[in-house]
Each structure stands twice: as structure tokens, then as C-alpha cells.
Amino acid sequence: MDLNQFIRIVPDFPKPGISFKDITPLLLDPQARDYCLQQLVEPLKDLQATKVVGVESRGFFFGMAIAQELDLGFIPVRKPGKLPYKTASQIYDLEYGTDTIEIHSDAIVPGDRVIMHDDVLATGGTAAAACTLIESLGGEVMACSFLMELSFLDGAAKLQGHKSYSVLRY
Numbered sequence: 001m002d003l004n005q006f007i008r009i010v011p012d013f014p015k016p017g018i019s020f021k022d023i024t025p026l027l028l029d030p031q032a033r034d035y036c037l038q039q040l041v042e043p044l045k046d047l048q049a050t051k052v053v054g055v056e057s058r059g060f061f062f063g064m065a066i067a068q069e070l071d072l073g074f075i076p077v078r079k080p081g082k083l084p085y086k087t088a089s090q091i092y093d094l095e096y097g098t099d100t101i102e103i104h105s106d107a108i109v110p111g112d113r114v115i116m117h118d119d120v121l122a123t124g125g126t127a128a129a130a131c132t133l134i135e136s137l138g139g140e141v142m143a144c145s146f147l148m149e150l151s152f153l154d155g156a157a158k159l160q161g162h163k164s165y166s167v168l169r170y
Ligand code: AMP
Pocket: 018, 019, 020, 021, 022, 055, 056, 057, 058, 118, 119, 120, 121, 122, 123, 124, 125, 126, 127, 155
């Protein structure tokens, strides 16, 4: 199955020059969605992982599905101010300015083996920040998992040597 057919490329969204990779057609199609999930899970199933982290917001869709498929706990990493309990936060650089992500500080305990998932690996700033959060709580990052990788941005170079898997590449 060619999953590229289920990714809608939207030029100049959310701002000029960005070629947005819209996964909503993939979410709409149960067969393609399940095929994609199997592709995502394949390299992750023998890692003896204990938890999956999904990054807000599009990392929640397949992050949760991966956790369900592998029978693991799921942890949402969210934008600031969204998580109600005690949090750990990480600031990271954007093209212009900075952004912050947060995790519940009791979600990971030392010894946890964690899979980090997001929909798109672009510059790698978000994923690297999520890995730092996981490690700051004593977790070990077993793999970074993405639906898509924008190879020309070389985000994998920011992932501090962690294994990285993507189903599609652009
Ligand atoms: P980065 O930190 O640059 O790797 O950006 C990754 C985050 O931005 C992910 O959470 C993606 O959802 C989002 N993102 C970046 N570029 C795109 C794109 N071209 N299409 C869709 N989402 C993107």
C-alpha cells in the first residue's frame, strides 16, 4: 500500500514557504491507518519498551495507537499550561524564538524504557526536547518514531544518537 496517497500536501500552510503534511486523510481511512500502524510498530516491538510518549497534538493519534498495540502506557507531552499536575518542562529553539513542552513529572520513573513518537520530524527541535524531558525524569529513550521525516532538514542529527524510524520520507 502506498501511504503517500493518504498524506495531503498543503502548500503555504500555516505560513508562506511551509509545505504542510496533512495526515487527516490517513486518519480517515481505517485500512491505511492500520497498515501505517503496523509499519510504525514493526521496528519498535522488540525494544522491551515500557512506555510511549506522544507529542501534542498530532503525535497523540498514532502514539496512543502504538501504545495500545504494544500494550504499553501512554504519556502525553503537551504545550505549556495544559497538564494539570506537577510538570517538568523543556524550552527549545524555533526558527524565530523559542517554544516549551511539558510532561507530568510522575509519568516516567527511573528505569523506564521509552519510545518517543510524533507525526513529523522536521528540524528535530521538538523531538530532541521531548527526549531531554524523558531523560530528565530518569527514562531511557529506546527509539524516536515518526510517520514522516523531512530528510532535507536533517532533524535526525539533533536526536543525540537515538535510533530514529520514519514510515515516509520527503
Ligand atoms: P521540528 O521541531 O522542526 O522537528 O517540528 C516538528 C513539529 O512540527 C511536529 O510536531 C510536527 O507536527 C510539526 N511540523 C513541522 N513541519 C511540519 C510540516 N511540514 N507539516 C506538518 N507538520 C509539521
